[in-house]
């Protein structure tokens with residue numbers, strides 16, 4: 282009998298994720314956790330079982346676009362993969378969007394919703410993409426106070442009935458305007474029937490949605506983002522005919538292959554301004570901030586999935602006389618990955634907590650400012666980590682991680698989009714600087730860091746917490762020194778943002794570990810905190826340190 286390797290297995294991904302359960306246990310009031318736990322366990326079972334099996338079985342199935350029917354009618358039909366169809370029903374029934382809006386658990390409703398997302402996300406082939414945009418569209422319509430549009434669309438966007446539920450697109454990206462959305466070329470013309478849009482959208486994710494929010498320049502408006510307007514459109518008219526939207530092709534992407542991302546033309550599409558005829562970029566930012574939150578959750582869910590598989594495999598794979606799990610170097614490597622995933626998870630759920638507080642109307646001014654700056658920081662930090670962790674996790678399988686029919690390479694391909702869409706690392710680093718320029722935001726961030734670090738009392742955690750504190754202090758000094766040096770400030774923005782993001786994660790992990798130690802829940806989290814510290818050495822980006830001393834010395 283030739284040797285046959287036992288493949289990695291997931292099991293119930295809720296039960297097998299004690300760190301996640303600990304985090305929820307600290308974050309949620311016990312009655313809330315008790316109420317939602319059966320559903321979390323059910324989703325963990327699905328994610329680690331049937332959905333994961335479907336995912337592996339459908340590895341080669343991709344969405345297809347049929348533009349014409351046999352008789353010459355333009356149909357633009359996208360056939361989704363079976364798993365996507367299954368995910369749509371599951372998402373609606375389990376309230377993956379709805380639970381945030383029903384607000385059954387007051388300010389903990391976002392954490393509840395994102396816990397559901399965290400569990401399902403790695404097993405639904407990035408169906409999280411349309412859900413994120415749907416959530417963002419609902420938020421935007423509500424925040425901008427357009428009652429007519431909100432009354433029409435929000436009940437659909439937040440429906441638990443798969444037959445009624447809608448998804449929304451977020452059509453921003455054009456050939457000229459990707460990161461620089463102000464370059465949008467789509468034009469809006471006023472006609473007797475209403476506003477009509479003409480233009481080409483280059484990357485419209487999940488184009489099977491029923492509606493979209495998009496940007497266009499009303500005829501007569503000047504250039505720039507302020508002269509764009511935010512529009513609402515539905516893809517089909519009342520009779521089910523296309524509303525001036527023609528799909529050119531599905532994009533041939535490195536990853537997220539199951540997401541039917543299209544390039545499309547708007548040719549006289551009827552659309553409604555959501556909030557006036559200017560300030561489109563500002564008006565679409567509620568959507569951006571929600572999808573950036575989802576991106577963060579997708580990143581931490583992907584990291585956890587990669588680590589779970591690699592850890593399970595380490596018990597099944599024998600090399601050099603013992604299971605890999607008993608090899609000191611392999612175990613150390615996996616512990617490093619796990620620590621990254623845990624720091625990132627804490628960051629993501631801190632963001633979820635703040636979002637929930639703001640939406641429930643109980644956030645202080647300081648928390649609102651903190652949320653604004655933590656959103657880009659969490660998205661950019663976790664996006665980068667997700668790619669690095671997926672890459673290392675594949676390596677932990679040796680050649681099997683590089684072979685398609687194990688289903689493992691997808692982890693890396695799907696992670697690679699996370700630092701790109703919803704704002705690249707550089708764009709978000711600049712966004713973090715923009716947020717910090719607003720009055721009170723540096724103070725809000727400093728207060729957060731101080732509060733988290735002050736809660737770390739156990740002597741075994743002090744060196745790691747102090748390293749985080751030093752890095753945060755360094756970042757603060759750099760920001761002050763770079764204040765009047767716009768070019769240097771811009772050049773150092775990513776180093777600054779990554780230093781901040783990673784040191785906040787370490788601080789949060791130290792605080793979490795401290796509370797575990799204090800409540801006698803063992804030292805596992807403390808070991809992870811020390812491990813994360815070792816991963817980051819002293820966390821301060823070396824180049825930032827050099828910039829910093831140069832700036833502080835007043836050198837040009």
Ligand code: MFK
Pocket residue numbers: 409410411413414451453454459460461462463486505506507562563564566567569570572575576579701702703704705708712715
């Ligand atoms: C699992 C997760 C799945 C997610 C699925 C998503 C699939 C979708 C695929 C996509 O990729 S969709 C396209 C994503 N594109 C982007 O994210 C665009 C990236 N670029 C930026 O974010 C730029 O920073 C930005 C376009 C916003 C800059 O544009 P401008 O024209 O230079 O705007 P400006 O002047 O900086 O900001 C305009 C206003 O908005 C300002 O306010 P005021 O008008 O009051 O001065 C800004 O302060 C405000 N603003 C900008 N970003 C904000 C914000 N406010 C709140 N939050 C923000 N994030």
